[in-house]
Amino acid sequence: MLGAVLRLVYDCNRPPESPGTMVTRSEIYEMPGNRDLSPTARLERIDAVCRPFQETLAGLVKAGASILSMLGTVHGFEPVFHGQPRDVESGIVHGKDERLARAMIGAIPEGLSFETHLNDPHCAADGVACTPYRHDMKNGLLNVMIEIRNDLIRTRKRQSDMTACLVAWIRQARAGFGKDGIA
Numbered sequence: 001m002l003g004a005v006l007r008l009v010y011d012c013n014r015p016p017e018s019p020g021t022m023v024t025r026s027e028i029y030e031m032p033g034n035r036d037l038s039p040t041a042r043l044e045r046i047d048a049v050c051r052p053f054q055e056t057l058a059g060l061v062k063a064g065a066s067i068l069s070m071l072g073t074v075h076g077f078e079p080v081f082h083g084q085p086r087d088v089e090s091g092i093v094h095g096k097d098e099r100l101a102r103a104m105i106g107a108i109p110e111g112l113s114f115e116t117h118l119n120d121p122h123c124a125a126d127g128v129a130c131t132p133y134r135h136d137m138k139n140g141l142l143n144v145m146i147e148i149r150n151d152l153i154r155t156r157k158r159q160s161d162m163t164a165c166l167v168a169w170i171r172q173a174r175a176g177f178g179k180d181g182i183a
Helices: 039-063 099-106 130-139 156-174
Strands: 070-077 090-093 116-118 142-149
Touching: 039 130, 070 156, 090 099, 099 116, 099 142, 099 156, 142 156
Parallel strands: 070 142, 090 116
Antiparallel strands: 090 142
């Protein structure tokens, strides 16, 4: 499922109270549409963007409860952040439930040439794990957030190749768990 707007309008993976939900600046770019939002305007954006996203996702999780065993999110990130190059090319991020993330780090496919780190370039402490907390944790689902550096997925071919890599990697890591998420 895709969010309906850019994260610069509203970052659906952060809780509504997070300062990163509606940023006023991203890198060197001002976000004038987010500056000086009144409490009413913030609530209107939450109602227009966040609630439909989270309610749709909750419905999908509930509808698939008998067959779902995990939920993952995939995000892109820029190679340079606040003027500093990032060494990490892919990140495996977890919140309180670290089972699948640790299994993925332990099952990095042979030949994967990307510099992969745990909880980098983001970690749950900065609010990006709101979706897993909201949906996966309360349903007992394994969960993971995967971050891929944008230059590695700029073209459709690279996106397709990365998708195939991630599917195989997740399957390999997931193989050690039963349907109930217990290893």
